[in-house]
Amino acid sequence: MRETAAQDLLDWYDTHARTMPWRVPPADRKAGVAPDPYHIWLSEVMLQQTTVAAVTEYFRKFVARWPTVADLAAAEDADVMAAWAGLGYYARARNLLKCARTVASEYGGQFPRTRAGLEKLPGIGPYTSAAISAIAFDQPETVVDGNVERVMARLHDEHTPLPAAKPILTQQAEALTPQHRPGDYAQAVMDLGATICTPRNPACGLCPWRTPCTARQAGTAPELPKKTPKKAKPVRRGIAYVGRRADGAWLLETRPDSGLLGGMLGWPGSDWSEAPAPPPAPPVDTDWHPLEGEVRHTFTHFHLILAIQTAWLPQDAAPSAGGFVPSAEFRPADLPTVMRKVFDLAQTSLR
Incomplete structure (x- = not known):
């Protein structure tokens, strides 16, 4: 199933990939244009707990003001914190500076290519390391965000509630990750969840995985993934x-x-x-x-x-x-x- 499902999704992505300022379009990627690891890292840090729509303008302003990781490393703390204002989760901005300075001073301005190497950097955990490794360096790593969890839960009709379902859904995602074009594939699954396999009213008729999707067959897609009720916030x-x-x-x-x-x-x-x-x-x-x-x-x-x-x-x-x-x-x-x-x-x- 892996090869067929991956190719079906990549064929869909080649036509329907979202346009993002940090993304290399699939046609350009096939032509040999490589993503800028700095752009991928910066966008992934910004996107944590935040939407693409909220991040896009911040990203444009950051790369216009600090075009390279070395430029960001040399920036004043107060300037970076001010530029980050409004994005929330401000520990990310502090770690952003720490990471940029580590890459500039200890890695010659070059990001490590592997998950293990990336996770040695400040502020980079398992998800971000997988995303950078896959998208920037085309390594066959599995990238699992909320969109991917939703796609996997529906594809496999998995009713275990989140967060307990995370290991199950990650394992299912790993089983589908291809060796061929893993960076485009990682972005394709996220695009699928963001545009087709949406939380409400999924457009199953337009989905490249509509045939193998067991939740669609069972009629349970709209109710997945299940989630454990959250406690009321104080x-x-x-x-x-x-x-x-x-x-x-x-x-x-x-x-x-x-x-x-x-x-x-x-x-x-x-x-x-x-x-x-x-x-x-x-x-x-x-x-x-x-x-x-x-x-x-x-x-x-x-x-x-x-x-x-x-x-x-x-x-x-x-x-x-x-x-x-x-x-x-x-x-x-x-x-x-x-x-x-x-x-x-x-x-x-x-x-």
């Missing part, structure tokens, strides 16, 4: 302090490198806790004014509700947290999403 609360001096400078802080939003620019504030009323932690002893409304934001493991307090600060204020950024140098776009939400709500009271 709710945490905090206070964000938005302060501004008469000269227009804003009081901001760079968060510690470790922890949530590490290394990102943000507003000083209280701890985030599940307590109903977090203790105040104003960065300057002055009259702070609570705003009506609140900011709500959802992270991977919890929901966050932030109350906002604003104040005009004296010119000689000595904050206990953060420092002043001149108005001309402050760009709200450099803030992570939750901090930008705070700014959007607070700015009108400090104009």
Whole structure:
């Protein structure tokens, strides 16, 4: 089944491959055009927990500003973190810099070709190493993301719920991975899940694997893959302090490198806790004014509700947290999403 199924999928991919700025189209790949490993690595890191639509413009801006891994390695941390703002999961940006600097300093600017070599680099785990090895270097590695899990569950009518089904679905995916054009094949399976074998209303009539798909035959495709119900996310609360001096400078802080939003620019504030009323932690002893409304934001493991307090600060204020950024140098776009939400709500009271 492997050779026939793989060839059917590759034939479909040759016609229907999605266009992406980091991807070498199948016709060009056949003609000998090799993918840029830097582009594949950068896109795969960006795509973790994020969609192609969200990543595309970020990718274009990154490669325009830092065309090579050596360029990225030489970048200032703050510039990279600001360029990443809005993509979320900010530990990825910190590991991005660590990895770029390791490749530049220890590998002569060249990415290792094998999974084992790639996994020695900061921030590269089993999935990312498989994707880079397959797509950039055409190694016969099995790449399994959420799209591939869904395709495999339906192809084999597998009803074991995720995440317990992951080893089963990975084994099934491995059994189909070909030696011929493994990089294109890896992208083809992901494209199939993203465009045909979609979570809702799969277009089974257009699928190149409609004949061998056992879930289609059984009529169970729309309900797969099964998933174990998730626990309800806890709710945490905090206070964000938005302060501004008469000269227009804003009081901001760079968060510690470790922890949530590490290394990102943000507003000083209280701890985030599940307590109903977090203790105040104003960065300057002055009259702070609570705003009506609140900011709500959802992270991977919890929901966050932030109350906002604003104040005009004296010119000689000595904050206990953060420092002043001149108005001309402050760009709200450099803030992570939750901090930008705070700014959007607070700015009108400090104009």
